[in-house]
Amino acid sequence: MGHIHGRGVIIGTVDLGGHAGFVWAAYAVAVTVLIGLLCLSLRERSVRRRQLSELEAATGGRRRRRSGGTRS
Template sequence: MEQLIAFFDMGGYAGFVWPSYGVAAVVMGGLFVAVWRGLRHDERVLARLQAATGGRRRVRAAEESGSRGIDTGGARMADQAAARATPDSGGPA
């Protein structure tokens, strides 16, 4: 127990040693999490957008190839997905 207290006391310099490690942990950890979450967000948006436009392209290709009475529900869903994926698409980029 005394050893543990001595360890955390850092020879009387606890107020300088621990904040140093704390600053490094907070700044590096914070940036890491921010980059990680940004990556996941952007890749998810991309996947939705690709699924949407890809789906629409497939439907259009099917329509062009002559199969008229095709169920356009797929296209409608793709449009909705695209609209969900682009919530800020109204304003200037």
């Protein structure tokens, strides 16, 4: 069993014996992949949102200018 040193608090050192390096390496790989993919996906969504809003502003602005021109 992994042992928590301390008095039952969640933050502590988990003692995994002589193969601790392998266990921590596997969890580090998993956390890196999961957080990396999440961050990339969130960044891509925000970039796409910004691109769309810029495009909407540009095309909307052109339409407004055109409609303004016909009114004057």
